[in-house]
Amino acid sequence: MMSTVYLSKVPNSNHVDTIQKMYASENISSSKLFNQYVFVKISKEIKIICRIVPQLNTSCSFARCDVSVVQHLPDQLIDPMTVMLDTFIDQKHIEAINVTKAKQIFVSVVFTDVKHQNEWSMKPLMLAEAINNCLQLFVVHNNCIVNLKKLRPKQMLNIDFILVHKTDCKNNAALTTPETNIMIIQTMNYQQFQQTKIGCKVEPLFGLDPQIQCLKSIIEVAKTGQKSICNQILLIGPSGCGKTSLVKHIAASLKCILLNFLSTDFINSDPGSTETVIRNVFSKSQLIVQQDKKIICIIMLEKAESMLNGKGTNARRVCAQIQDCLASVRDNSRIIVIATTSIPQSIDASFKQGSRFSYEIYIGVPTEVDRSKMIYGFCRNFNININYDISSSLAELTPGYTAADLEQVTKEFSNDPTVIVDLQNGVLTNAMNLISKHPASSLKSGIGQVITKSESSPATDLGGLNEVKLMFDICIKWPLMYPEAFERFSVPPPKGVLLYGPPGCGKTSLVRAIAASSNINVLSAMAAELYSPYLGVTEANISQLFQRARANVPSILFIDEIDALVSCRTENKESAGFEDRVLSTFLIEMDGINNSNEHGQGVVVVAATNRPNKIDAALLRPGRFDRHIYVPPPFLSDERSNILSTIVNNPNKKMPISEPSILDDVALQTDLFSAADLENLVKEAGLVCMTKEGIANCTSVKKKHFFEALNYVKPSLTKEQIQWYTNFAANR
Numbered sequence: 001m002m003s004t005v006y007l008s009k010v011p012n013s014n015h016v017d018t019i020q021k022m023y024a025s026e027n028i029s030s031s032k033l034f035n036q037y038v039f040v041k042i043s044k045e046i047k048i049i050c051r052i053v054p055q056l057n058t059s060c061s062f063a064r065c066d067v068s069v070v071q072h073l074p075d076q077l078i079d080p081m082t083v084m085l086d087t088f089i090d091q092k093h094i095e096a097i098n099v100t101k102a103k104q105i106f107v108s109v110v111f112t113d114v115k116h117q118n119e120w121s122m123k124p125l126m127l128a129e130a131i132n133n134c135l136q137l138f139v140v141h142n143n144c145i146v147n148l149k150k151l152r153p154k155q156m157l158n159i160d161f162i163l164v165h166k167t168d169c170k171n172n173a174a175l176t177t178p179e180t181n182i183m184i185i186q187t188m189n190y191q192q193f194q195q196t197k198i199g200c201k202v203e204p205l206f207g208l209d210p211q212i213q214c215l216k217s218i219i220e221v222a223k224t225g226q227k228s229i230c231n232q233i234l235l236i237g238p239s240g241c242g243k244t245s246l247v248k249h250i251a252a253s254l255k256c257i258l259l260n261f262l263s264t265d266f267i268n269s270d271p272g273s274t275e276t277v278i279r280n281v282f283s284k285s286q287l288i289v290q291q292d293k294k295i296i297c298i299i300m301l302e303k304a305e306s307m308l309n310g311k312g313t314n315a316r317r318v319c320a321q322i323q324d325c326l327a328s329v330r331d332n333s334r335i336i337v338i339a340t341t342s343i344p345q346s347i348d349a350s351f352k353q354g355s356r357f358s359y360e361i362y363i364g365v366p367t368e369v370d371r372s373k374m375i376y377g378f379c380r381n382f383n384i385n386i387n388y389d390i391s392s393s394l395a396e397l398t399p400g401y402t403a404a405d406l407e408q409v410t411k412e413f414s415n416d417p418t419v420i421v422d423l424q425n426g427v428l429t430n431a432m433n434l435i436s437k438h439p440a441s442s443l444k445s446g447i448g449q450v451i452t453k454s455e456s457s458p459a460t461d462l463g464g465l466n467e468v469k470l471m472f473d474i475c476i477k478w479p480l481m482y483p484e485a486f487e488r489f490s491v492p493p494p495k496g497v498l499l500y501g502p503p504g505c506g507k508t509s510l511v512r513a514i515a516a517s518s519n520i521n522v523l524s525a526m527a528a529e530l531y532s533p534y535l536g537v538t539e540a541n542i543s544q545l546f547q548r549a550r551a552n553v554p555s556i557l558f559i560d561e562i563d564a565l566v567s568c569r570t571e572n573k574e575s576a577g578f579e580d581r582v583l584s585t586f587l588i589e590m591d592g593i594n595n596s597n598e599h600g601q602g603v604v605v606v607a608a609t610n611r612p613n614k615i616d617a618a619l620l621r622p623g624r625f626d627r628h629i630y631v632p633p634p635f636l637s638d639e640r641s642n643i644l645s646t647i648v649n650n651p652n653k654k655m656p657i658s659e660p661s662i663l664d665d666v667a668l669q670t671d672l673f674s675a676a677d678l679e680n681l682v683k684e685a686g687l688v689c690m691t692k693e694g695i696a697n698c699t700s701v702k703k704k705h706f707f708e709a710l711n712y713v714k715p716s717l718t719k720e721q722i723q724w725y726t727n728f729a730a731n732r
Helices: 114-121 124-135 190-199 209-223 243-253 273-291 313-328 368-381 388-396 403-414 417-424 429-437 466-481 483-488 507-517 537-550 576-591 637-648 662-668 675-693 703-709 719-731
Strands: 005-009 021-024 037-041 047-054 062-065 069-071 087-089 094-096 099-101 104-111 144-147 159-167 173-175 181-189 232-236 257-261 297-301 335-341 359-362 449-451 496-500 521-526 555-560 603-609 625-630
Touching: 104 114, 104 124, 104 190, 114 124, 114 181, 114 273, 124 159, 124 181, 159 190, 181 190, 181 273, 190 243, 190 257, 209 243, 209 335, 209 359, 232 243, 243 257, 243 297, 243 335, 257 273, 273 297, 273 313, 273 335, 368 388, 368 403, 403 417, 403 429, 417 429, 466 483, 466 496, 466 507, 466 603, 466 625, 496 507, 507 521, 507 555, 507 603, 521 537, 537 555, 537 576, 537 603, 625 719, 637 662, 637 675, 662 703, 675 703
Parallel strands: 005 062, 021 047, 099 173, 104 181, 232 335, 232 359, 257 297, 297 335, 496 603, 496 625, 521 555, 555 603
Antiparallel strands: 005 087, 021 062, 037 047, 037 094, 047 069, 069 144, 104 159, 144 159, 449 521
């Protein structure tokens, strides 16, 4: 009886002497099995056909086996190169088989490359004879694969595998003789064998159902032999949205051959080499569909903007070559060229003429529903069992996140056992902390600062301005919270909101309050950040800022001191040309905002200014800055008292005062003070208290400290200034 032994592969050797042999010791193998062909069962799906031969001077606990011939289950092909041994076997895993001479064997041939497949397909009789000669080295069985990679290159004949479908030996192993008739059912190349016969793993995709259906319909039409809508497709979307994964998913699920190429695969320093590589790619695809009339070949050009931009002499040559190749496959519906890009404007216009990439598929930033599906799916992939309500809640916390961002966040969840337990119990606190540490990739760099919740203060920390807060909620929060109502009444959400008023009255603080009280991405930029003295740079900065906002919907784009960027056009200024270009760019970007999506709005531009009369009238019309909100100073003492109370009772920086009533007395003495002036007054009163009472003895700020501070802090507003703003607001 054979004891348990550890079975490993025979070390790599290109010598025919080791082909189809299993080396085992006499102590662990029955002598009756020596020099007999057997099945060695590795798993339920795989058996190795080999001949047991004795090996001497080795441990009785080990055996070595060659895996040149592997039997698989019917219609379940495997790649012999992936068969791993390194397992324990015993007598139950070994089954003796009889060997008889075969009269006829049905096979398929897997070539190293399609060019060799094409050469041999023209010589079928010679190929059958060559296969006969190769198989004489092996003993085969029904449903087995013969691996020829162990042979020398000349013996291989550029053939990787021979798939033996059936022999006339019934349940016996087959021995090939010169008289055996070889029937070749099919020839294929290794890539076709891998991707269409074995099949690539179909990775699940979440939240891209419309794009999947669109691509599938095009390919399924091409499979029928009919001319599809277009066989040259431009796939557009921000980085990390799933463009490459989408194409791989479609190719794997429909068993198409995918030729995936990056620009780095093309570029070569030798003159003409790049063009040769491009021609070879398209020639290969044409040979593939020529050899199999049912196959679909997809050529994917990743990051197409780097190879289709046409900038520079070399780039123009490359573009010309690609255009010629696209023309050569234009009428072949079974060759589909898909170019992916996140910067479509960088692609040369000549590639969007005629039939070249005339069909575009856009993958936008995932909606809240899409994000919920993605989070639920990724959590399942990482063995985190959550319900749909939790995934929906997490989706609300991740506006602007792409599929790659969500997968990374979910991976971080899976690395923290505490977060996993909390999510399964419906607790989001720790998950929210992790999300805050991993912002959306589009927010990590670029023009403009992202205002996070930690950098903002809630509206409850902003005293006064009750009417302004309500108006702000109507313009920004309501379209998010009640999109059905806006749609029912056909009221379009505003594209832009202009905040104007005297300095220090809380315009910027209002925007920061929005960031704290809602799950909206807030991008903030000063006009000075966008300005550049170099030609065209200011316009590019404005476009980039709007692009970042569009990539992170729903979002608020806040531009402070906008009057410095888009002032009124005049004919007398020397810089009028520059200002006109900047204003035109800003107008184009404002008009390009599309607010009809699931949120009720996409991007809202909020601008703040102290000089509303300096802004060009073209920006102030409806459809651009729809709402103009006057942010007044605190006129009444009650408003000033409310602001003072909010400042001293701020939870993060609370100031101890002797009596709350002293704030009312201070408010009566602070006419013409702005909110910023009142905050400065509170700070100065604290300094007076520490100075007069001593740092060790001071316990609370008293009324006398506030009144003494009034000697140092003066109001920044004047009656004339307030009257001007009041008149301007009345005339709007």
